[in-house]
Amino acid sequence: MAISHKLVIVESPAKAKTISKYLGENFTVLASVGHIRELVEPKNVPKELKKTSIGKFAVDVDNGFTPYYGITAGKTKTISDLKAALKGADELYLATDEDREGEAIAWHLLEVLKPKVPVKRMVFHEITKEAIQGALEHTRALDTDLVEAQETRRIVDRLYGYEISPVLWRKINRGLSAGRVQSPAVRLVVERERERMAFVSAAYFDVKASFDPNTAGEPVFEAKLQTVDGQRIATGENFDDKGQLSGNVMLLDSAAAEALAAAVGVPGVNIEVVSVEAKPSTRRPAAPFTTSTLQQEASRKLRMGAKQTMDTAQGLYQEGYITYMRTDSPTLSGQAISAARSQATKMFGAEYVSDAPRLYSGKSKNAQEAHEAIRPAGEVFKTPAELSTLLHGRAYDLYELIWKRTVASQMQDAKVSTTTAKIKVGPLNDGRTAEFTASGTVVTFRGFLAAYEESQDESRNQDEAAESKLPNLAVGQKLSLVEVNAKDHQTSPPPRYTEASLVKALEEDGIGRPSTYASIMSNITNKGYVTKRGQALVPEWIAFTVIRFLEDNFGKMLDYKFTASMEEDLDLIADGKLNAKEWLKHFYFGGD
DNA sequence: CAGTGAGCGAGCTTCCGCTTGACTT
Numbered sequence: 001m002a003i004s005h006k007l008v009i010v011e012s013p014a015k016a017k018t019i020s021k022y023l024g025e026n027f028t029v030l031a032s033v034g035h036i037r038e039l040v041e042p043k044n045v046p047k048e049l050k051k052t053s054i055g056k057f058a059v060d061v062d063n064g065f066t067p068y069y070g071i072t073a074g075k076t077k078t079i080s081d082l083k084a085a086l087k088g089a090d091e092l093y094l095a096t097d098e099d100r101e102g103e104a105i106a107w108h109l110l111e112v113l114k115p116k117v118p119v120k121r122m123v124f125h126e127i128t129k130e131a132i133q134g135a136l137e138h139t140r141a142l143d144t145d146l147v148e149a150q151e152t153r154r155i156v157d158r159l160y161g162y163e164i165s166p167v168l169w170r171k172i173n174r175g176l177s178a179g180r181v182q183s184p185a186v187r188l189v190v191e192r193e194r195e196r197m198a199f200v201s202a203a204y205f206d207v208k209a210s211f212d213p214n215t216a217g218e219p220v221f222e223a224k225l226q227t228v229d230g231q232r233i234a235t236g237e238n239f240d241d242k243g244q245l246s247g248n249v250m251l252l253d254s255a256a257a258e259a260l261a262a263a264v265g266v267p268g269v270n271i272e273v274v275s276v277e278a279k280p281s282t283r284r285p286a287a288p289f290t291t292s293t294l295q296q297e298a299s300r301k302l303r304m305g306a307k308q309t310m311d312t313a314q315g316l317y318q319e320g321y322i323t324y325m326r327t328d329s330p331t332l333s334g335q336a337i338s339a340a341r342s343q344a345t346k347m348f349g350a351e352y353v354s355d356a357p358r359l360y361s362g363k364s365k366n367a368q369e370a371h372e373a374i375r376p377a378g379e380v381f382k383t384p385a386e387l388s389t390l391l392h393g394r395a396y397d398l399y400e401l402i403w404k405r406t407v408a409s410q411m412q413d414a415k416v417s418t419t420t421a422k423i424k425v426g427p428l429n430d431g432r433t434a435e436f437t438a439s440g441t442v443v444t445f446r447g448f449l450a451a452y453e454e455s456q457d458e459s460r461n462q463d464e465a466a467e468s469k470l471p472n473l474a475v476g477q478k479l480s481l482v483e484v485n486a487k488d489h490q491t492s493p494p495p496r497y498t499e500a501s502l503v504k505a506l507e508e509d510g511i512g513r514p515s516t517y518a519s520i521m522s523n524i525t526n527k528g529y530v531t532k533r534g535q536a537l538v539p540e541w542i543a544f545t546v547i548r549f550l551e552d553n554f555g556k557m558l559d560y561k562f563t564a565s566m567e568e569d570l571d572l573i574a575d576g577k578l579n580a581k582e583w584l585k586h587f588y589f590g591g592d
Numbered sequence: 593c594a595g596t597g598a599g600c601g602a603g604c605t606t607c608c609g610c611t612t613g614a615c616t617t
Contacts (some may be wrong), residue, residue, distance in 0.1 A: 033610085034610035034611025036610095038609095042606095072610095104609095105611095153608080161606055161607025162607060164606085165605080166605085169604095175605045177606050177607075178606080178607085180607075181609095314613095512608090513609060516608070520608095
């Protein structure tokens with residue numbers, strides 16, 4: 001009797017290598033390397049079909065939106081390798097990712113390979129020996145409804161892009177492009193620029209003073225004028241983007257601020273602590289990385305662009321240092337949770353590790369969660385120190401970032417205490433009383449902060465958060481003035497998007513996928529819609545022109561909610577509750 | 593007759609998402 005031999009097909013060659021180790025010699029594991037078939041380019045459809053809609057879209061819109069597929073360029077060798085391997089196999093396992101695209105790849109494989117042996121659909125969400133072997137035991141049939149949802153997504157994108165782009169060629173300029181993803185992305189950048197152009201800056205003054213507690217060992221500290229006779233002083237947050245002041249606040253101009261500073265500075269004025277309040281709070285660690293959060297954090301902490309981050313992560317993945325880097329799930333496998341917890345215990349002590357394992361669930365709109373979070377690979381994480389001779393430069397920095405974030409995600413909350421002191425100054429020589437406030441934050445228990453802290457985007461019109469230490473103060477304590485200054489400020493316009501903040505905004509609306517965030521950035525810059533100035537994304541004039549035109553003529557398609565509502569309908573198609581052809585008909589021909 | 597101009601047809605640009613290398617930015 002011949003020895004049974006099985007062929008397993010996954011999407012990624014690196015994954016094939018790892019899985020092959022878990023499955024033993026009766027299995028051959030090969031990769032499709034992504035999609036193997038594609039809607040053909042209209043210019044490549046046969047001459048006799050050129051006159052029909054197939055010649056325009058490679059989709060027959062008049063006959064049930066039938067797609068016209070061809071082998072993806074460069075994939076003939078992959079396919080012949082798969083066919084050759086299938087010849088020696090008595091069973092085929094389609095182990096592409098368990099998401100919409102993965103299901104479609106599995107179906108295309110069936111269409112192209114036409115296997116004569118039994119076929120099973122095998123799925124797993126983490127690459128561990130247990131998960132892979134468990135998946136072998138729990139195979140299922142191909143989900144044709146899910147495949148249909150993917151096909152619908154693919155067709156919508158072709159119809160949208162190839163219908164609207166030519167309108168732009170005719171009306172504006174050759175070579176322009178529009179699409180379900182790129183057009184809202186450009187629109188975000190354009191709208192932000194419009195806000196900046198319409199922005200009216202406002203000027204205001206504040207008054208800051210330094211006080212000496214006159215107690216041995218206690219430092220001089222800075223406080224800010226908060227109220228005068230109980231009336232709040234205006235700050236940047238009290239202005240809107242038109243420069244209009246709102247709220248019951250007192251605006252200080254130069255003269256008023258200088259006068260107050262002078263009055264506070266008069267020798268002998270009473271300066272007294274009137275209240276000291278300590279508020280304890282806790283901070284929780286951030287969830288493990290997804291593609292989107294990795295790109296954001298690598299931008300903030302390492303100043304790396306989206307593409308650079310992904311290229312570096314790809315290298316780490318292929319060398320077996322991290323798990324898959326294109327994921328929308330922050331979930332860690334059980335194996336990873338115990339690895340993170342034991343490493344944190346060893347390095348920081350048991351009191352630094354959260355009592356129960358922390359579980360994170362995704363919140364992004366169209367998450368498909370085929371993979372786990374991005375984390376160090378393996379049952380025992382390698383510390384950055386252990387890899388310091390193997391990894392260098394950006395690869396090392398990115399690994400360290402991923403390692404810290406993963407370990408911190410299983411650690412204790414940090415405990416902090418924010419103390420706010422109110423200081424009465426007065427009566428001043430004009431009879432009024434000024435109140436200053438100072439606050440200081442002290443970390444009372446570091447918890448996860450011992451390993452890692454997420455960076456924040458710079459916030460607008462807010463005082464640089466002074467994480468200063470406040471001296472010990474007592475109510476009724478008299479202070480002496482060291483110096484007092486009036487300073488002018490201006491409100492600033494909303495900041496331009498960066499690659500990181502644009503990826504974040506797109507993800508929040510469910511626009512784009514982990515595999516495309518980086519390429520969306522290069523697409524809109526290569527097409528000339530957006531240029532990078534430092535980190536900032538600046539729209540070109542052609543972007544204003546195109547977006548204006550699309551808003552006037554294709555408003556619904558440009559709606560930020562278009563993708564989200566499409567996703568809802570695709571889910572219904574995947575559940576067999578909505579007819580794909582009817583939906584496409586409504587999308588393309590309109591009406592009811 | 594030579595030169596000009598109207599009119600026509602063909603070819604080019606374009607989408608999103610999955611995956612790696614290839615040396616076109």
